[in-house]
Amino acid sequence: xxxxxxxxxxxxxxxxxxxxxxxxxxxxxxxxxxxxxxxxxxxxxxxxxxxxxxxxxxxxxxxxxxxxxxxxxxxxxxxxxxxxxxxxxxxxxxxxxxxxxxxxxxxxxxxxxxxxxxxxxxxxxxxxxxxxxxxxxxxxxxxxxxxxxxxxxxxxxxxxxxxxxxxxxxxxxxxxxxxxxxxxxxxxxxxxxxxxxxxxxxxxxxxxxxxxxxxxxxxxxxxxxxxxxxxxxxxxxxxxxxxxxxxxxxxxxxxxxxxxxxxxxxxxxxxxxxxxxxxxxxxxxxxxxxxxxxxxxxxxxxxxxxxxxxxxxxxxxxxxxxxxxxxxxxxxxxxxxxxxxxxxxxxxxxxxxxxxxxxxxxxxxxxxxxxxxxxxxxxxxxxxxxxxxxxxxxxxxxxxxxxxxxxxxxxxxxxxxxxxxxxxxxxxxxxxxxxxxxxxxxxxxxxxxxxxxxxxxxxxxxxxxxxxxxxxx
Amino acid sequence: xxxxxxxxxxxxxxxxxxxxxxxxxxxxxxxxxxxxxxxxxxxxxxxxxxxxxxxxxxxxxxxxxxxxxxxxxxxxxxxxxxxxxxxxxxxxxxxx
Numbered sequence: 238x239x240x241x242x243x244x245x246x247x248x249x250x251x252x253x254x255x256x257x258x259x260x261x262x263x264x265x266x267x268x269x270x271x272x273x274x275x276x277x278x279x280x281x282x283x284x285x286x287x288x289x290x291x292x293x294x295x296x297x298x299x300x301x302x303x304x305x306x307x308x309x310x311x312x313x314x315x316x317x318x319x320x321x322x323x324x325x326x327x328x329x330x331x332x333x334x335x336x337x338x339x340x341x342x343x344x345x346x347x348x349x350x351x352x353x354x355x356x357x358x359x360x361x362x363x364x365x366x367x368x369x370x371x372x373x374x375x376x377x378x379x380x381x382x383x384x385x386x387x388x389x390x391x392x393x394x395x396x397x398x399x400x401x402x403x404x405x406x407x408x409x410x411x412x413x414x415x416x417x418x419x420x421x422x423x424x425x426x427x428x429x430x431x432x433x434x435x436x437x438x439x440x441x442x443x444x445x446x447x448x449x450x451x452x453x454x455x456x457x458x459x460x461x462x463x464x465x466x467x468x469x470x471x472x473x474x475x476x477x478x479x480x481x482x483x484x485x486x487x488x489x490x491x492x493x494x495x496x497x498x499x500x501x502x503x504x505x506x507x508x509x510x511x512x513x514x515x516x517x518x519x520x521x522x523x524x525x526x527x528x529x530x531x532x533x534x535x536x537x538x539x540x541x542x543x544x545x546x547x548x549x550x551x552x553x554x555x556x557x558x559x560x561x562x563x564x565x566x567x568x569x570x571x572x573x574x575x576x577x578x579x580x581x582x583x584x585x586x587x588x589x590x591x592x593x594x595x596x597x598x599x600x601x602x603x604x605x606x607x608x609x610x611x612x613x614x615x616x617x618x619x620x621x622x623x624x625x626x627x628x629x630x631x632x633x634x635x636x637x638x639x640x641x642x643x644x645x646x647x648x649x650x651x652x653x654x655x656x657x658x659x660x661x662x663x664x665x666x667x668x669x670x671x672x673x674x675x676x677x678x679x680x681x682x683x684x685x686x687x688x689x690x691x692x693x694x695x696x697x698x699x700x701x702x703x704x705x706x707x708x709x710x
Numbered sequence: 711x712x713x714x715x716x717x718x719x720x721x722x723x724x725x726x727x728x729x730x731x732x733x734x735x736x737x738x739x740x741x742x743x744x745x746x747x748x749x750x751x752x753x754x755x756x757x758x759x760x761x762x763x764x765x766x767x768x769x770x771x772x773x774x775x776x777x778x779x780x781x782x783x784x785x786x787x788x789x790x791x792x793x794x795x796x797x798x799x800x801x802x803x804x805x806x
Contacts, residue, residue: 265750266727272746273735279796282746286789289753296756302763311762311775315782322783323790334791335745338752342784346754348777352761355770366714465748472754477717479757485717486724487753493728494747498740505737591737598740605798612801616737 239300250298257295258483264288265487269494275611292483328606329563332596336389336461339468343381346471346488350374350478351438360428367478368428372421374474376441381467383445388457388464391449392595398454407515410448413440448514456513458596459502463510466495505591507654536672539690541699544666545706551628553584555620557657558604560594561634565696568607571633574700575609577707587613588620588630588657590638617657624661632659633668634696640681649679665689668696742795749788755781 239247265288271281296302319338326334350371354360360368390396417440424433452460469491476484503510539547548554556575562568575585587604594600601614615623624630632639642649643656659665660683667684669691683689692699735743758781762774 265753266731269728269731269747269750272743273732273739275736275738275799276801278739278742278746278799279793282742282749282789282792282796285746285750286793289750289755289785289789292753292756293759296759297763299760299763301760303765304763307762307771307775308759308778311758311778312782315779316786318779319783319785319787320790323787323794326791328795331741331745331791331795334787335741335748338745338784338788338791339748341780342748342751342754342788345752345758345777345780345784348773348780349754349757349761352758352766352770352773352777355773356761356764356766462744465744465751468748469751472751472757473721475754475757477714477721479760480713480717481757481760482717482720484753484757485721487750489721489724490728490731491747491751491753493725494732495744495751497729497732498735498744498747501732501735502740505740589737594741596741596744598737598742598744601738602741602795602798605795605800608798608800610802611738611799614738 238298238302238305240303242298247300250300254295254299255482257291258481261288261292261295261483262486264291265490269490292487328603329595331599331602332458332461333389333392335465335596336385336392336457339461339465340382340385340389343378343385343464343468343471345378346468346475347375347378347382347441349475350378353475353478354428363428365425368425369421370474370477372424372437374471374478375438376417376421377467377474378471379438379441380445380448381464381471383442384449384464384467385445385461387446387449388460391454392457396450398457400451400453402451406447406451410444413444413447417441417444452513456506456508458599459499459506459508459510459513461596462495462499462502463514466492466499469493469495502597505597534685536684537687537690539666539692541692541702541706542709544690544692544703545710547664547666548578548583548629548631548703549581549707549710551578551583553586553623553627554578555586555588555624555627555630555659555662557588557590557630557632557635557639557659558593558600559590559633559635559638560600561636562696563594563600563603563634565634567633567697567700568603568609570697570700570704572604572607572609574704574707575613577704585613586615586620586623588617588624588659589614590617590635590657591655593635593638617655621658624658627662628664630659630662630665631668632665633700636669636681637679639665639683640679641683642679642681645682651679659683660686660688663688666692668692668694668699670695738799742792742799745788745795746792749785749792752781752784752788755785 268285473488758777
């Protein structure tokens with residue numbers, strides 16, 4: 238739009254654009270900071286979005302931009318698709334959506350670098366550093382694109398959530414990555430060589446697929462977070478190609494922040510990043526051998542009326558929700574039960590395991606959707622010391638995260654995983670369809686303790702029954 | 711100092727800021743934070759605008775428009791869905 242401005246302004250335009258980019262960057266940094274606390278997170282996101290808008294508008298004044306028809310068309314189409322996806326998605330499908338958005342972001346960076354390259358009849362005039370970063374941008378961007386879509390497919394169930402692998406796959410992946418890096422070197426030396434360019438592009442797309450395929454469905458959140466970090470890096474590399482500071486800085490911010498977040502998530506899931514990427518563990522089917530003790534396995538059952546009395550006269554109740562709660566669409570009804578208990582003066586808290594839901598923090602979003610205030614949600618470290626003083630714990634749709642075998646039996650596949658110590662409470666109630674095994678495919682000794690009672694049936698129906706029974710207490 | 715070295719400087723410094731920003735985030739916010747950070751990585755839309763709006767042949771135009779569409783989906787969808795999630799986060803006693 239610079240052509241519409243008078244000359245004396247155009248003279249200062251490049252510097253002005255850079256300064257406004259600096260402001261946009263400040264918005265991103267402040268926004269990311271505010272995103273770290275529940276009270277300010279929404280403002281942080283809005284601040285970052287404002288920074289983005291500022292960045293986009295000021296770029297339109299860049300003197301390199303001379304035509305707008307294609308830009309308007311592209312922005313309209315993209316916005317429309319983005320709005321529809323963001324509005325329509327169910328909160329339970331959040332992991333898939335983040336994967337898709339991330340894939341598009343990575344793909345865009347690869348396309349930007351390729352687009353810039355395509356402007357030059359003789360690419361060698363771009364200079365060595367631009368050619369290297371062009372190659373890197375295409376490499377990282379492309380693998381983010383295909384990797385994210387494989388992650389999406391696994392979460393959606395289009396691709397088996399099990400770890401699909403064969404001996405030597407890790408070796409092939411590492412060899413391919415080294416191969417691409419070498420080819421980027423060749424490309425920098427001889428950028429006019431079309432064959433090298435196409436091999437880099439196709440190999441990068443392929444690496445995205447082959448490096449995510451062997452990772453199990455349960456680890457997808459970590460993979461998406463890692464790919465998110467990559468897409469930031471790809472944007473940064475595209476910034477190097479175009480000599481654009483806003484891209485370099487923002488991309489680096491996301492790249493670094495994404496990496497840290499990935500690490501935090503791994504820690505919460507008791508997995509190392511290396512294990513996730515190369516370990517081929519964490520399938521989503523609950524097959525597998527079960528080795529339980531053949532001791533006394535009697536369970537005690539409870540009914541809605543009985544349970545209503547227990548919780549109504551308790552002084553402290555902790556609710557431990559798992560993904561089963563969300564599958565049964567029972568978040569709203571649990572909120573109703575909690576409200577009724579609070580009206581009676583019962584203290585109600587929610588104990589959230591870091592991996593409750595389908596990605597870290599997902600359960601918090603699902604409960605927030607049912608209007609559960611976030612200050613009633615307690616992290617594992619906060620709630621664990623409280624169980625000893627809790628009268629009744631309601632375990633709904635969760636299993637492995639309350640399995641004491643994680644602490645007691647070193648041979649168990651979940652041994653070492655941090656769990657919620659519900660067995661310290663005076664009474665535990667487990668809402669469950671049957672005595673089937675959990676995600677990890679192992680039995681849960683909690684069910685057979687004297688303090689535990691089972692409430693068999695569909696979580697939503699059971700809670701509805703409890704809710705009604707509470708009216709008569 | 712060449713432009714490349716200067717760019718490397720700000721790249722590395724920005725990485726350190728990114729590391730520091732996310733050091734302590736409660737698990738409650740992992741999902742929205744991931745989604746919000748993801749939206750920021752759509753900044754590549756700025757690059758897409760520069761490539762598409764400039765002089766270039768048909769191939770450049772096609773690649774540029776595709777980049778704009780992809781990046782806009784990332785930016786618009788990402789910020790909107792993050793806002794949708796965070797809108798629901800309420801403290802006890804907050805108005806609906």
